[in-house]
Amino acid sequence: MPPMISVSALSKEFVLHTQGGARIPVFHQLDLEVTAGECVCLHGPSGAGKSTLLRSLYANYKPSSGHVRVVHGKDIVELGSAEPWQVIEVRRRTVGYVSQFLRVIPRVPALEVVAEPARLAGVPDAEAEKRARTLLGRLNIPERLWDLAPATFSGGEQQRVNVARGFALDYPILLLDEPTASLDAANRQVVVALIKEAKARGAAIVGIFHDAEVREAVADRLFEVAAYRRDAA
Amino acid sequence: MSALMLSETVGTPVRQPLMRATGVSKSYGETIGCLDVSFTLNPGEVIGIVGESGSGKSTLLNVLSAQLSPDTGTVEYDLRHKGMSDIFRLSEPDRRRLMRTDWGIVHQNPRDGLRMDVSAGGNVGERLMAIGARHYGEIRAEGLDWLAKVELDASRVDDKPKTFSGGMQQRLQIARNLVTRPRLIFMDEPTGGLDVSVQARLLDLLRGLVRELGIAAIVVTHDLAVVRLLADRLMVMRHGRVVEEGLTDQVLDDPHHPYTQLLVSSVLQV
Structure with a gap:
């Protein structure tokens, strides 16, 4: 079986034109493969490029050079050269992303925020909503909040809505950026359980987990991003 | 792995575009409106055009929506029963019917629409x-x-x-x-001139309708938050040219062109 995610010779450098053309190299010639059912934890100190790598896997950041390939249905899509609509298709069906912060859409209720990805992927409304209810319930979001827009929710509640949204569809690939950062112990355990279930159904997962307990519970291996600094080798 | 790489394919790229602009330029005497703009719009796709006043974005929208003829270049549209056709070669009645039925134009000032x-x-x-x-x-x-x-x-x-x-x-x-x-809707600063609270409601409404009905849209705005919410793709214009384009979140979160970087960094929060 081919790896679900295959990163080869990926380099990323930011050029800040508004600051005198300053160059910020992040990583250089990075290789990474992630297979189905595997959870890789991006590791390293702050500034090592963990989030940059995770965003590159979602095509949110453009590689300076190198390739990011993902298995999408029967195809393999190279995200750097794919057309925008193809990337959108990959995101709709294959790659889920849980960011650190919920991007709140004015007026859209929490239940709808969570159900949306499944509906956009073609899951019937009733089923998508049922799944959303189950997830919000498991993540201990009080039912009285489900019909409200999450704008006024606490940070932890917003993050749990965000996690629920990320698990609303059984994505073959999941990217998790500190999904437990502002959660209490009980909710951290719920997220751990969700990640384990995703692995069990064969999802390939790449995540940033600062919490050692969570990391040990879910990660199959650590990936040191800092090892790919240009001056590292 | 190597065997798979050889057979590497990307989706099924046979998509019939809805609109295709090729080398579109329009100037007003010495003043440049838009210069050599080319792009393809797929059915159901929402494309945002951003840039400051005078960047040529409204000129481009007016050309694409057949309200203004280009000096050079072509704009083709997938006419029902006819396929891709240059909209400036249609007879006047055909063009009017197209604008009335298959297209919608939302003007910045509701009085114009x-x-x-x-x-x-x-x-x-x-x-x-x-x-x-x-x-x-x-x-x-x-x-x-x-x-x-x-x-x-x-x-x-x-x-x-x-x-x-x-x-x-x-x-x-x-x-x-x-x-x-309509299959395509043109919007020129759809939230311009509205209170912020009213803008949010309108944006949310537009977002829902466009997704629900699967309508393609071309949205001109100077408001990056509007395109973040509505557009799949983004074109950044400056001095009449498209200086950067791509997935909306990619262009906004990882801008490459100096002008796009300036534009993004000038906003308090997108």
Whole structure:
């Protein structure tokens, strides 16, 4: 079986034109493969490029050079050269992303925020909503909040809505950026359980987990991003 | 792995585009409007065009929507039953029919897109009659349905738009444009001139309608938050040229062109 995610010779450098053309190299010639059912934890100190790598896997950041390939249905899509609509298709069906912060859409209720990805992927409304209810319930979001827009929710509640949204569809690939950062112990355990279930159904997962307990519970291996600094080798 | 890499394919790239612009330029005497703009729009895709005043984005929109002829370049559109056709080579009646039925144009100022002396229901119904609807009861029912969709109270159906607030007028203009189920809608600063709270409501509404109906849209704005919410793809214009384009979140979160970086860094929060 081919790896679900295959990163080869990926380099990323930011050029800040508004600051005198300053160059910020992040990583250089990075290789990474992630297979189905595997959870890789991006590791390293702050500034090592963990989030940059995770965003590159979602095509949110453009590689300076190198390739990011993902298995999408029967195809393999190279995200750097794919057309925008193809990337959108990959995101709709294959790659889920849980960011650190919920991007709140004015007026859209929490239940709808969570159900949306499944509906956009073609899951019937009733089923998508049922799944959303189950997830919000498991993540201990009080039912009285489900019909409200999450704008006024606490940070932890917003993050749990965000996690629920990320698990609303059984994505073959999941990217998790500190999904437990502002959660209490009980909710951290719920997220751990969700990640384990995703692995069990064969999802390939790449995540940033600062919490050692969570990391040990879910990660199959650590990936040191800092090892790919240009001056590292 | 190597075997798979050899057979590497990307989706099924056989997609019939809805619109294709090739080398579109338009100037006003010495002043450049837009310069050598090319792009392809797929069905159901929402594309945002951003840039500061004078960047040529409104000129481009006016050319794409056949309100202005380009000096050079072509704009092709996937006409029903005819396929890709240059819109500036159509006969005047054919072009008018296209604009009335398959397209919608939402102007920044609702006064440019509404008939201010005709009732709200009439503004919506008129578009239906223009494409052949004749049954009064059905037209009125459809009109009321659309007023509800854009969250206008049914009790206002017989009122004239001049008695409406700016936000209500803009929502009525959207209903008037969407009632004929166009495949493509052009929007010029759709939230310009509205209070922030009204903007959010309008954006949310537009986002829902565009996704629900699968309409393609070309949205010109200087507001990056608007494109973040609405657009799949983004084109950044400066001095008449497209300086950067790509997935909306990619262009906004990882801008490469100096001008895009300036634009993004100048906003407090997108």
